Amino acid sequence: MSERENKGPDQGRLIDYLLNESSPEERIEIERLCKEDPQWESARDDLRSTLGLLEDACSQTIPAIVEGMELDADRKTRLEFSRAGDGEAETAEATDPPERSLLATPTFWGPLAAAACAALLVWAPGLMEEGETEQIASAVNDKEKSRKRSEENEEQKIIVAKGKHLSEQYAQSDDTVAIVLPDDAQAIEETVVIDALREEADKAGAKLLAGRTAADIETLNQSVRESESFSLADAFSDSDSAKADDLALAVRAPASGEPGTIDSSAFLPPLEPEAGAAPTQTGIGLESSEGELALLGRKAALSTFRAKESSHPTDLERPLAKKDKLLNLQPSARQTLEKRDRPREKPASWTQSVRKPASCFLFSQNGQALGRVEVAQIAGSTIEIRRIDDVRRGKRFLLTSGKFQLRFTDPDGAVVILVGELRKRQIEQAEAKKGDDLFDGIYRFEASEAWWLDRNEIRQALPIKELGR
Amino acid sequence: MAEQADSAGSPNPSTEGQSRLGEWFEKLEKPLMIYAYQTLNDREEAQDMVQEAFTRFFGDEQKIREPKAWLYRTTRNLCISHLRKYGRLQTAGEEEQMDFLDQSSDKEKDNPANRLEREETCGRVRHALSMLPEDLRELLRMKFEERMSYSEISEKSGLSVSNVGYKLHTVIKSLAFELKAEGFSS
Numbered sequence: 001m002s003e004r005e006n007k008g009p010d011q012g013r014l015i016d017y018l019l020n021e022s023s024p025e026e027r028i029e030i031e032r033l034c035k036e037d038p039q040w041e042s043a044r045d046d047l048r049s050t051l052g053l054l055e056d057a058c059s060q061t062i063p064a065i066v067e068g069m070e071l072d073a074d075r076k077t078r079l080e081f082s083r084a085g086d087g088e089a090e091t092a093e094a095t096d097p098p099e100r101s102l103l104a105t106p107t108f109w110g111p112l113a114a115a116a117c118a119a120l121l122v123w124a125p126g127l128m129e130e131g132e133t134e135q136i137a138s139a140v141n142d143k144e145k146s147r148k149r150s151e152e153n154e155e156q157k158i159i160v161a162k163g164k165h166l167s168e169q170y171a172q173s174d175d176t177v178a179i180v181l182p183d184d185a186q187a188i189e190e191t192v193v194i195d196a197l198r199e200e201a202d203k204a205g206a207k208l209l210a211g212r213t214a215a216d217i218e219t220l221n222q223s224v225r226e227s228e229s230f231s232l233a234d235a236f237s238d239s240d241s242a243k244a245d246d247l248a249l250a251v252r253a254p255a256s257g258e259p260g261t262i263d264s265s266a267f268l269p270p271l272e273p274e275a276g277a278a279p280t281q282t283g284i285g286l287e288s289s290e291g292e293l294a295l296l297g298r299k300a301a302l303s304t305f306r307a308k309e310s311s312h313p314t315d316l317e318r319p320l321a322k323k324d325k326l327l328n329l330q331p332s333a334r335q336t337l338e339k340r341d342r343p344r345e346k347p348a349s350w351t352q353s354v355r356k357p358a359s360c361f362l363f364s365q366n367g368q369a370l371g372r373v374e375v376a377q378i379a380g381s382t383i384e385i386r387r388i389d390d391v392r393r394g395k396r397f398l399l400t401s402g403k404f405q406l407r408f409t410d411p412d413g414a415v416v417i418l419v420g421e422l423r424k425r426q427i428e429q430a431e432a433k434k435g436d437d438l439f440d441g442i443y444r445f446e447a448s449e450a451w452w453l454d455r456n457e458i459r460q461a462l463p464i465k466e467l468g469r
Numbered sequence: 470m471a472e473q474a475d476s477a478g479s480p481n482p483s484t485e486g487q488s489r490l491g492e493w494f495e496k497l498e499k500p501l502m503i504y505a506y507q508t509l510n511d512r513e514e515a516q517d518m519v520q521e522a523f524t525r526f527f528g529d530e531q532k533i534r535e536p537k538a539w540l541y542r543t544t545r546n547l548c549i550s551h552l553r554k555y556g557r558l559q560t561a562g563e564e565e566q567m568d569f570l571d572q573s574s575d576k577e578k579d580n581p582a583n584r585l586e587r588e589e590t591c592g593r594v595r596h597a598l599s600m601l602p603e604d605l606r607e608l609l610r611m612k613f614e615e616r617m618s619y620s621e622i623s624e625k626s627g628l629s630v631s632n633v634g635y636k637l638h639t640v641i642k643s644l645a646f647e648l649k650a651e652g653f654s655s
Binding site: 011012015016019020021046047050051053054055056057058059060062063064065066069070071072075078079082083 | 491494498499502503506507512515516519520523524527528587590591594595596598599600606609610612613614618619634637638641642644645648649
């Protein structure tokens with residue numbers, strides 16, 4: 001191997017080879033290198049793929065360059081923020097303010113806080129003592145305040161981002177940040193409205209909690225102690241241990257006391273109020289809202305179940321329907337499959353299969369399909385063929401001389417394969433009219449070997465001399 | 470928009486980093502916008518994708534070895550995800566390829582995934598062609614569309630045969646390198 005070859009694949013030589021710009025000697029040399037060296041082979045394959053793509057791309061319309069293709073000023077500013085490393089939170093807030101403002105709305109959090117507080121009262125009455133109402137209320141208020149503080153921080157971050165956007169932020173010596181509010185009046189207005197709503201929600205929550213007396217709480221405790229409750233675990237076990245868990249989701253036990261079969265109605269509230277069922281009075285006025293919540297939950301669970309149920313049969317049918325549709329759409333494919341499944345027989349007269357084939361295809365020596373051909377003339381073992389569809393986009397892609405294979409299929413499905421040398425048929429200079437191409441698309445194939453394919457796709461030799469008779 | 474390097478002071482890591490980021494932005498903002506626009510056919514959406522690609526780039530720049538390939542790949546993936554999300558992704562029609570250059574079997578070509586991938590790759594190549602100077606594009610067109618030999622191109626373009634070969638080699642090599650770096654399978 002020469003020094004040049006040791007350096008690795010020469011892409012320039014490979015490109016010339018692939019573009020048919022190499023001399024015959026160089027082609028042989030490149031082919032040898034690719035055969036011997038996997039690196040050359042891999043480089044050749046990569047370049048071949050790139051050339052194929054370039055050919056495809058060149059044949060299509062190259063998109064025109066549209067003017068003004070750049071990011072707008074706002075996007076550039078946002079990118080500047082992220083590039084400056086000011087923190088992901090600020091960027092996220094700056095790019096996505098509407099979602100944040102929804103979650104930050106006190107009308108969303110206020111009722112949830114009140115509901116959480118009520119749930120605490122219902123589920124943990126044993127822990128409650130006289131005077132704790134105010135403590136819970138103050139604890140909730142503390143949580144509210146803490147959340148409020150964090151929200152205020154978030155809002156500050158947005159304002160900082162907006163402030164930076166206007167280049168109105170100046171670092172102080174004591175590491176604090178002086179913020180000059182932007183001219184964005186809407187941001188300030190939002191803050192004011194949010195504060196007002198939050199204050200209103202705080203007041204309503206406090207009023208609700210403060211309205212309860214020690215007697216109310218005692219009534220609640222009593223009713224919970226008297227009612228026979230058990231956890232969901234009791235539905236599966238006779239153990240009493242779960243009954244002691246006051247915090248578990250309580251449901252009413254069946255009158256018989258036997259667990260029996262599990263029915264969703266045992267732990268889901270009915271869709272409609274049952275006739276004659278009087279609501280339990282606990283004195284805190286939460287039954288209605290609790291019932292509504294449960295009702296909503298049950299409706300949601302049922303609708304989800306129904307949706308799943310309705311989607312189930314469709315899922316089962318879909319693949320079958322698809323298959324039928326596919327087969328209906330492609331009857332020719334079905335025929336092909338049936339034909340393919342028939343075992344192959346030796347042709348009655350293989351020379352006839354060559355002379356009058358149902359189809360004939362050209363292959364390279366290594367089996368690469370080169371498309372359909374038609375037999376123009378047969379003289380002895382010399383067959384003149386014309387490639388069909390070799391003219392694409394007004395250009396004919398020529399084949400270089402060499403060893404090729406022709407595969408003939410007769411109307412009965414018998415297959416005959418001929419191997420031989422292919423070369424272009426040159427029109428004699430005298431025959432050609434002035435300005436005509438010397439190649440008219442007809443190749444001469446000199447068959448040297450013949451086979452037929454048996455039912456196991458194994459080649460069986462045929463006497464090539466018979467073709468000349 | 471471009472971040473200028475501090476010419477007076479000694480370069481510090483952050484300044485260098487920012488300068489580098491600015492340089493890539495300067496270099497690739499327009500090509501990426503054109504690429505995204507060619508893929509999505511919508512200027513506003515293209516801006517979103519390119520902005521997102523650069524945002525991710527600025528966050529991960531320490532780990533990125535081939536910024537150009539990375540940015541192209543990220544932009545392409547974002548565009549494809551976007552098209553999939555809104556059901557606008559379509560597979561290409563039949564492809565045609567020169568016999569000598571095509572070694573893939575018909576079965577492989579018929580595979581929708583392969584076809585889709587090939588169309589994506591072809592889109593990237595078309596973009597690369599659109600970014601080339603007109604004279605180079607004309608050389609490629611003569612070679613791949615007109616099927617002219619180097620000498621025929623030389624006669625037509627007035628360039629020497631070796632110059633034609635050199636220019637074509639350069640374009641093809643750089644394209645092959647970029648496609649490989651961007652993870653397009655050959």
